[in-house]
Amino acid sequence: MPTLTRLARIARLAAVAVSLASPFALAVGTGSLPTAYAGQAEADARSFVEARHKALTEALQASKDPRKDPKLNVIFDGLLDYENLTRDAMGEHWAELDAAQQNRFRDLLKQLIQKSYRKNLRDTVRYAVTYAGEAAAKNGVLVRTVVRDTKNTHEKPVSVDYVVDSSTGSSRVRDIVTEEVSLVGNYKKQFARLLKKRGPEGLLTQMQKQVDAG
Numbered sequence: 001m002p003t004l005t006r007l008a009r010i011a012r013l014a015a016v017a018v019s020l021a022s023p024f025a026l027a028v029g030t031g032s033l034p035t036a037y038a039g040q041a042e043a044d045a046r047s048f049v050e051a052r053h054k055a056l057t058e059a060l061q062a063s064k065d066p067r068k069d070p071k072l073n074v075i076f077d078g079l080l081d082y083e084n085l086t087r088d089a090m091g092e093h094w095a096e097l098d099a100a101q102q103n104r105f106r107d108l109l110k111q112l113i114q115k116s117y118r119k120n121l122r123d124t125v126r127y128a129v130t131y132a133g134e135a136a137a138k139n140g141v142l143v144r145t146v147v148r149d150t151k152n153t154h155e156k157p158v159s160v161d162y163v164v165d166s167s168t169g170s171s172r173v174r175d176i177v178t179e180e181v182s183l184v185g186n187y188k189k190q191f192a193r194l195l196k197k198r199g200p201e202g203l204l205t206q207m208q209k210q211v212d213a214g
Helices: 004-018 035-062 070-077 082-096 099-119 123-125 183-212
Strands: 127-136 140-149 156-164 172-178
Touching: 035 070, 035 123, 035 127, 035 140, 035 156, 070 099, 082 099, 082 172, 082 183, 099 183, 127 156, 172 183
Parallel strands: none
Antiparallel strands: 127 140, 140 156, 156 172
């Protein structure tokens, strides 16, 4: 299991690659795409990630205060598949929540993710992202990248991979895997532990506390 120090670094570097991070992290199983569509699907997934990264970089360079700039929220909302990310993070426990709790959970998780990536926005410009290929994944296409700190040459490059799902006709990132640690998978483990100890309301209360914390 990763140490807290390593998880913190993983979260920071995940944020850098598309300025998206979380205090939690996840593993992606491989799947298969129809041969006739695999090449185009992989190319489209990479183009999607590259375009979002370019838009984010340009917005950051133009913004006077990235942490409060509403344009950045628009970019992130066009990047992440919050609906599927929410359901994947809860897994089989999703059905344990009633409709109102599901809505609260979805909203709180989105706020936690937004809070985390905004905290790491200023680090983005110091990192270089190299694309390292694409492959089929369980829930879409895995776009592999390597993130390197251009100011600290002693810091080793790390892998940051994106699961891009285009099944609805609109591409979105469904998972981020940093150094083989999955965003969704780690959320899922932590949520399951909290549900077992405190139940749905206890989980939601804890999430709200994290949202409200400075």
